[in-house]
Amino acid sequence: MNATTHAVFGVAAFAGACLAAGVEPPVYAYPAAVVAAWLPDLDNPRSRLGNGLSRMRSPALNLLSRPLSWALRATSFLLARTVGHRTLTHSLPGLALFSLPVWLILRGHPTLALALVAGYASHLLADALNTRGVPLLWPLGRPFRLLPGGIRSGGAAEIVVAVGVLVLAGYALALLHPALGGALGLS
Template sequence: MVRDPLGEDRGAGWSGSSGSSLRAGRLLDSPPVNAVTHAVFGAGALAGASLVLGVEPALYAYPVAGVAALVPDLDNPRSKLGNGLSPMRSPLLNALTRPLSWALRAVSFGLFKTVGHRTLTHSLLGLAAFAALAWLLWRAVPGPGYGLFVALVAGYASHLAADSLNTPGVPLLWPVGGTARLWPGGIRSGGVAELVVAVIAVAVAGYLAYLVHPVLQDQVDGVLSAALYRESLTPPL
């Protein structure tokens, strides 16, 4: 079995050469770091898209982008969203979130049984369908609608970019076929390679957030200036 460093574990019998090919083998729970890496990619994609569009995203947009970055793996019943929401400690919150949890499980099961893992939701067609739903949500929410739209689409797209770094790649042209990889041969999960990807993702996301938020720039520059000033007052040894 080959583990996907930025998504879910993949059975050795899975074939991505055809849109109708269903992935074989047993799905295993993905390590928490995989979901965190996807969320970081989502936050970085939001900051990058906002920088290109010339807008400053609201703080709430970052967790929205992080959750949207997990949506493509909804086609896997063992994924973070496909397995439903975790039970809440509060009985009231638990009761309120159960319907959503059941809905996520139902959609995940349906996707897995009809198209399989890493097919529709990991393609440009799936991205377009999700963007259309996000656009409808944008039109329905007049206030923060545009920021919500950018966060959702950027987060979803970041998942495809992240998964294209690993060995299996992503079927961007599904159902036509073919596999896309940003790294020749892909990067296998585990060890130094996976750690390097996660660290780079955090660094890039932080730098992009610094560029897109003037308030953050002022705070960081102020901290650095204070540190340099204190250093200048330190007498030489």
């Protein structure tokens, strides 16, 4: 799946988790869910985060983001060379390795922790729709697919799925934030 689809899945998963928990999330948590949804692809140097956020058009932003960009590229290179793409970061052990420190560090900010974990988990769900699937029990077992054959990344089916999830996310956001629902004419 592409970065936009993962972002949509991340917001939808976070909004759904907040609805299930009965929590009204702060607005700043949504971008955290998007970044977390991109995080498993850090093992791919060509991904949104793996390429170090690319170069920005603003020289000031480039200067500010350069240390983070170098760190992302170095981590991506290390992951790609040691475990490869769609291995550890796309598995349940990888989700656990990500979630445990998040819950421990953000104990005082449970909604932000939920955003990060839901975003990360949404990536696994989205990629389980893909033709390659995800190795949920890595390093054991075969890739897991939610659909026989799966959906080709970048194809028309991915767009249809992303739009469907976007509609569900919009509905969940309208339920979570009544003012937004009223502005959209849903209330």
